[in-house]
Amino acid sequence: MSVAYITGLVVRLFLLLTPFFVLSVFVATCDGMDLSPRRKLALRTGFAVICASLILYLFGKVIFDCLGISLNAFQIGAGLVLMLNGIDMVRSSLPKNRQIAEEGDPSVVPLAIPTTVGPGTIGTLLVMGASAASRAVELGTSRWFMLIVELCAIFVAGAGVTVMLYCSEKINNLLKDKGVRILSKLTGMYIVALAAQIIFDGVRGFLGIAG
Numbered sequence: 001m002s003v004a005y006i007t008g009l010v011v012r013l014f015l016l017l018t019p020f021f022v023l024s025v026f027v028a029t030c031d032g033m034d035l036s037p038r039r040k041l042a043l044r045t046g047f048a049v050i051c052a053s054l055i056l057y058l059f060g061k062v063i064f065d066c067l068g069i070s071l072n073a074f075q076i077g078a079g080l081v082l083m084l085n086g087i088d089m090v091r092s093s094l095p096k097n098r099q100i101a102e103e104g105d106p107s108v109v110p111l112a113i114p115t116t117v118g119p120g121t122i123g124t125l126l127v128m129g130a131s132a133a134s135r136a137v138e139l140g141t142s143r144w145f146m147l148i149v150e151l152c153a154i155f156v157a158g159a160g161v162t163v164m165l166y167c168s169e170k171i172n173n174l175l176k177d178k179g180v181r182i183l184s185k186l187t188g189m190y191i192v193a194l195a196a197q198i199i200f201d202g203v204r205g206f207l208g209i210a211g
Contacts, residue, residue, distance in 0.1 A: 001139050006149060013157035015190050016124060017049065019164050020183040021089055022116045026165050027172050027180075029106055039166050041107055046162025048112035053154050056122055060129030071130050075202030078123025083195035085120040089188025116161065120191070124198065125154075 026045070030038045064071060117125075128150065136146035164171060172180065 001141055001145075001149065005139070006153065009150065009153045010156050010160075012194070013153055014160050015187055016121055016194070017053075017116050017157060017161050018085075018089060018118075018121075018184070018187055018191065019161050020180055020187050022111070022161060023164055023168055023171065024177075024180050024184060025115050026111060026168050029111065030168070035169065038169070041105075041111075042162060042165035042168065044105070044107035045111045045116070045165055046158060048108045049116045049161055050155055050158035052113055052117045053121075053125055053158055054151060056117070056125040057129035057151065057154055060126035063126060064130050070206075071127065072202045072205040074123065074130075075127050075205070076199055078120065078127055079195045079197075079199035079202060081123055082120030082198065083192055085118055086188045086191030086195055089191060090185050120195070124194075127198065 026042070030041065033041070064074065132146050132150060133143045136143045139146070175183070
């Protein structure tokens with residue numbers, strides 16, 4: 001397993017969490033909020049994103065076994081949902097300002113779930129966790145080493161999103177609404193391409209076509 005593979009994995013996971021779209025939603029949600037509570041909200045949201053992502057990855061195989069769903073079938077379904085999410089990102093505009101109620105805490109819902117870890121991301125993480133053993137065989141490494149590497153990659157990607165939200169005011173001032181919109185749409189295009197690959201892998205496995 002090369003450094004290039006690990007770096008690419010972290011980048012893919014980071015983009016899977018749609019950081020620039022999440023940034024735009026976070027900025028709109030925190031409009032008018034002071035810097036200190038904004039940063040505390042960013043840390044809580046990031047923690048929730050990391051925990052949710054790690055849990056989904058770890059319990060992917062267990063969920064498939066309990067529900068009796070084949071991995072290939074779920075890959076196709078998850079890929080379709082992820083593609084719809086990517087298309088929505090490409091077509092949508094930035095969210096309007098929407099301040100939260102004083103007693104509300106949006107860190108888990110809706111900022112972490114479903115804004116950051118949405119249906120498509122959930123499906124992709126479940127598939128990723130369930131297929132870790134097969135990837136380990138392909139890369140000539142042990143399943144446990146693969147699990148450790150991918151768990152660390154998920155943590156780093158989630159930490160990257162947390163840092164973005166923590167520094168959201170500076171990033172938004174630097175990129176402006178137009179820059180965030182462009183980067184969000186580019187991320188959406190990448191998500192669509194990733195979804196197409198997931199669907200293709202699911203169809204290929206379902207039909208028993210060798211890679």
